[in-house]
Amino acid sequence: MTGARQEARAEPATADREIVISRVISAPRELVFEAFTEVRHLSRWWGPEGFTTTTWSFEFRVGGEWDFVLHGPDGTDYQEWISWTEIAPPERIALLHGESRDDPNAFESVLTFAPDGTATRIEMRTVFPTKELRDEAVEKYHAIEGGRQTLSNLAAYVTEISRLGAED
Known part of the structure; x- marks a missing residue:
């Protein structure tokens, strides 16, 4: 019985529907x-390389929503919607992400922020409703590389504002 529990922990039931991306960022966790938490920050770094964001509405609270358009470098616009399902500053954010509020293919993401010395280890764990939707996100939308680029953009942004803050 114990062996089965350990095996389940090592390979969660959602493993074939998950994407997990992490990165250490040279900035304080807070x-x-x-x-x-603030749209003035998100609009500066959100999305893969070459993408920009236009926000229509933003309310960072449990049950609040972020309605926005992600503009691709090729001119394609992607309507996006996020609802915050859990906020535990400065440790954890959980959210539901889709094209719109009623998107049956919306996926869940949990972001954790852990201190790593003076840096922060961020982990983004995304679970899709089905393995097929996960595979489509990876193959058609390059979700793994896009997620890595998004965290890279975040790292560059917070490193820069941290540096600028230190100069004040």
Whole structure:
């Protein structure tokens, strides 16, 4: 019985529907967390390389929503919607992400922010409703590389504002 529990922990039931991306960012955890809480920050770094964001509405609270358009470098616009389902500053944010409020293919993401010395380890764990939707996100939308680029943009942004803050 114990062996089965350990095996389940090592390979969660959602493993075939998950994408997990992590990165260590050279900035304090509170600053990295804050970059997710205010639209003035999010609009500066959200999305893969070459993408920009236009926000229609933003309310960072449990049950609040972020309605926005992600503009691709090729001119394609992607309507996006996020609802915050859990906020535990400065440790954890959980959210539901889709094209719109009633999107049956919306996926869940949990972001954790852990201190790593003077840096922050951020982990983004995304679970899709089905393995097929996860595979489509990876193959058609390059979700793994896009997620890595998004965290890279976040790292560059918070490193820069941290540096500028130190100069004040």
